[in-house]
Amino acid sequence: MAYCSKCGAYIPDGQTVCLACGYNPAEEQRKAEEQRQSASQGRAGSAAYQYSSNNQELRRRLEEQRRRSQEQNRRLAEEEKRRREEQAAQEEERRQRMERDRQWAQEEYEKRQEEKRRAEEEARQRAAYGEPADYRKQNADTSRVLAALSYFSILFVLPRLFAPEDEFARYHARQGFKLFLFGIAADILTGMLGFGFIFSIARLYLLIKGVMNAVNWKREPLPFIGTLGDT
Secondary structure (H helix, E strand, O other), rough: EEEOOOOOEEOOOOOOOOOOOOOHHHHHHHHHHHHHHHHHHHHHHHHHHHHHHHHHHHHHHHHHHHHHHHHHHEEEEEEEHHHHHHHHHHHHHHHHHHHHHHHHHHHHHHHHHHHHHHHHHHHHHHHHHOOOOHHHHHHHHHHHHHHHHOOOHHHHHHHHOOOOHHHHHHHHHHHHHHHHHHHHHHHHHHHHHHHHHHHHHHHHHHHHHHHHHHHOOOOOOOOOOOOOOOO
């Protein structure tokens, strides 16, 4: 004998459905199973949705972290570039300053060497020709003019007339006299041999050389003829 678990009515043998309330245990079990499956699927869907949401949030956070890392790397790269540019500019400035200092030192050294050479030359000439120490300052222009004019034809007589005590001008007057004699000999040889341009070139060269020596306050004999007749 069986009774309905819902209303307690008698269920005849061979029947599964309650005749009083219509309760069907198999149907109720099937519905309960469907509800359990539906609930299970709902929980699975909710878990899948939660998992998908979590993945999206994770990807968003990773993307944001990647952007921050890129921005930080970019700033570091810019700072490193700016630091290298500043370092290169400082190095270039230091190199230019060293180059300016080197050039100044070289110019200063050359200037002092030139002053030393001039002082030695003046001392040598004063020792050789007995000139007073302040002679060149007082008579430099006049001496050089008379010395330079001595190489033009018979103007070698000017130092003997206007500066007989000037050893420098008299020295170049002697050189000019030798050039004058060389010119006479060159004119004679030109008329005899017929290739006077060689002597003309030589005479011009000797004249320029003598004038340059006089202007630069040098006592150098003329090439070839400057020492002729000296004892």
